[in-house]
Amino acid sequence: MSRLCLLLCAVVLVPKLNAQVDSSTKQLAHDIFKQLIEINTTDSVGNVTTASEAMAKRFRDAGFPEKDIYIGGPKDRKKNLVVRLHGSGKLKPVLLIGHLDVVEARREDWTTDPFQFVEKDGYFYGRGTQDMKDEDAIMAATLIRFKKDGFVPDRDIIIALTADEEGGTSNGVDWLLKNKRDLVDAELVLNTDDLTVWSDHGKVLEVDVVASEKIYSDYELVVTDSGGHSSIPKPQNPIYQLSQALIRLQQYKFPVELSDVTRAYYEQRAQSETGQRVADIRGLLSNPPDQGAVDRLSQDVIDNATLRTTCVATRLDAGHANNALPQRAEAIVNCRILPGHTKVETRETLRQIIADPAIAVRYVSNSFNSSDTPPTTPVFTPQPLRSDVLDSVKKISQQMWPGVPVIPTMAEGASDGIYTSAAGIPTYIVAGVEIDRSDDREHGRDERVGIQSFYRGLEFWYKFLKTFAGAAQ
Numbered sequence: 001m002s003r004l005c006l007l008l009c010a011v012v013l014v015p016k017l018n019a020q021v022d023s024s025t026k027q028l029a030h031d032i033f034k035q036l037i038e039i040n041t042t043d044s045v046g047n048v049t050t051a052s053e054a055m056a057k058r059f060r061d062a063g064f065p066e067k068d069i070y071i072g073g074p075k076d077r078k079k080n081l082v083v084r085l086h087g088s089g090k091l092k093p094v095l096l097i098g099h100l101d102v103v104e105a106r107r108e109d110w111t112t113d114p115f116q117f118v119e120k121d122g123y124f125y126g127r128g129t130q131d132m133k134d135e136d137a138i139m140a141a142t143l144i145r146f147k148k149d150g151f152v153p154d155r156d157i158i159i160a161l162t163a164d165e166e167g168g169t170s171n172g173v174d175w176l177l178k179n180k181r182d183l184v185d186a187e188l189v190l191n192t193d194d195l196t197v198w199s200d201h202g203k204v205l206e207v208d209v210v211a212s213e214k215i216y217s218d219y220e221l222v223v224t225d226s227g228g229h230s231s232i233p234k235p236q237n238p239i240y241q242l243s244q245a246l247i248r249l250q251q252y253k254f255p256v257e258l259s260d261v262t263r264a265y266y267e268q269r270a271q272s273e274t275g276q277r278v279a280d281i282r283g284l285l286s287n288p289p290d291q292g293a294v295d296r297l298s299q300d301v302i303d304n305a306t307l308r309t310t311c312v313a314t315r316l317d318a319g320h321a322n323n324a325l326p327q328r329a330e331a332i333v334n335c336r337i338l339p340g341h342t343k344v345e346t347r348e349t350l351r352q353i354i355a356d357p358a359i360a361v362r363y364v365s366n367s368f369n370s371s372d373t374p375p376t377t378p379v380f381t382p383q384p385l386r387s388d389v390l391d392s393v394k395k396i397s398q399q400m401w402p403g404v405p406v407i408p409t410m411a412e413g414a415s416d417g418i419y420t421s422a423a424g425i426p427t428y429i430v431a432g433v434e435i436d437r438s439d440d441r442e443h444g445r446d447e448r449v450g451i452q453s454f455y456r457g458l459e460f461w462y463k464f465l466k467t468f469a470g471a472a473q
Contacts, residue, residue: 099165432460
């Protein structure tokens with residue numbers, strides 16, 4: 001058993017926090033949540049600046065001085081908010097990050113208006129209720145409550161609510177780090193942009209601490225031809241060539257790799273699983289790994305994404321007329337790359353898998369420009385798990401969900417943590433809203449969060465942040 005797992009499995013005996021989340025804080029969090037949901041912050045037609053200004057007013061009204069509130073960004077619709085609650089200076093600052101933008105949502109796809117805050121059947125509905133305006137509201141309400149109480153933590157607490165995590169050309173965290181580093185510089189980052197408290201029919205099963213993330217990268221596959229009349233088919237057809245390439249990609253499995261974080265994750269899982277699954281996890285952890293165990297685990301989509309880099313076609317476009325041979329066929333392939341590997345390396349692997357010189361493989365940037373040269377970004381390596389973060393999570397988790405394990409994990413996706421980690425600031429994802437495994441609706445239709453889950457998440461975050469930030473004497 002690794003030293004990391006021993007740390008996580010240790011029992012932390014600590015007294016309970018006396019302070020509770022009162023009704024006024026719950027109402028404040030509800031009102032902020034509703035306000036954010038009803039501000040459209042999509043990349044296409046939304047306005048993150050409107051949301052930033054609305055939150056800035058909330059902080060001003062709570063007594064935060066103007067010098068501790070900053071709104072700025074590279075575009076009129078994409079301005080970010082940074083607010084600082086001053087501590088005693090005993091410890092270095094902590095930065096809280098959360099994105100205000102949301103993915104697109106079409107009214108015709110939903111049973112409710114995605115940009116109206118709807119309360120029904122024990123849930124809050126609206127675009128961003130899971131990803132991640134619920135956590136934005138929780139963080140904002142918590143800092144306002146701290147200010148109201150006159151709480152002076154051992155460290156400054158900085159919150160940055162930002163643009164374009166879900167897409168677009170003006171990522172707020174990246175912009176702040178490059179242009180306003182002094183406003184957001186911190187010893188570490190606490191990010192709430194993931195689902196980390198998992199339940200099954202209302203029973204909480206585990207609390208995750210995300211200490212590592214995959215790297216997001218898009219690639220464009222393009223094949224062209226002179227085309228012609230559809231009555232005279234050619235043996236070379238861009239659609240056929242592209243479809244064969246995508247089949248080869250679907251059949252390919254990237255190598256399995258375990259980092260310290262994912263190994264600790266599976267060591268912890270082995271203590272609670274049963275039957276064939278626990279045997280397969282032990283087979284995975286053996287040296288060398290048992291290939292049969294790896295193959296069986298890989299049939300689970302979460303395990304498969306945890307164990308290896310994944311690349312999947314997400315968009316297709318081909319042809320220009322029903323009665324004409326296609327002159328062009330293209331696909332977007334989205335890759336989530338394991339830490340320790342680069343976008344350049346992944347492009348070369350895609351070219352080898354596709355094995356067709358007629359198909360161009362180009363990198364697609366965040367600004368949607370394609371290039372034959374992916375950026376030479378740093379190779380990310382998982383950061384050490386800090387005991388102060390873990391101990392604080394364990395302390396509050398044991399109060400709220402006694403006996404539920406706290407598990408280190410790697411995010412199968414990617415968040416704005418890629419920017420703070422690359423900037424040399426250790427970053428951890430900690431959130432407290434319970435989500436049932438069968439009701440993960442991030443980016444999907446009728447996105448929703450349980451009403452009671454939201455308020456328990458508020459209680460968790462209030463207690464966790466107060467514990468971690470420390471009360472100055």
